[in-house]
Amino acid sequence: AHAKVVLSDDTVLVGTDLHAAKLTETRVQGCDLRGSDWTKATLKAVDLRGSRLEDIRGADRLRGVTISSSQVVPLAYSLAVAM
Numbered sequence: 001a002h003a004k005v006v007l008s009d010d011t012v013l014v015g016t017d018l019h020a021a022k023l024t025e026t027r028v029q030g031c032d033l034r035g036s037d038w039t040k041a042t043l044k045a046v047d048l049r050g051s052r053l054e055d056i057r058g059a060d061r062l063r064g065v066t067i068s069s070s071q072v073v074p075l076a077y078s079l080a081v082a083m
Helices: 069-082
Strands: 002-004 007-009 022-029 042-047
Touching: none
Parallel strands: 002 022, 007 022, 022 042
Antiparallel strands: none
16 A cells, blocks of 8 residues: 555554555544554655554654654553564
């Protein structure tokens, strides 16, 4: 899947398979992405501010995405596992 400039607000994407997704200039704000799989995803200029990012797989693929400071703590365990 390849997406560019997609806006998604208040969408539930719990457990979504984003494995190998290619997202460019994409904004996904206010979505529930808990348990999603980002393994091998390619992300460029992606804004995930306001989205729930707990218990995700492939968190190391989120390198360079925009998130808020309040998202860091819930994401910390997933980042530690990925490294």
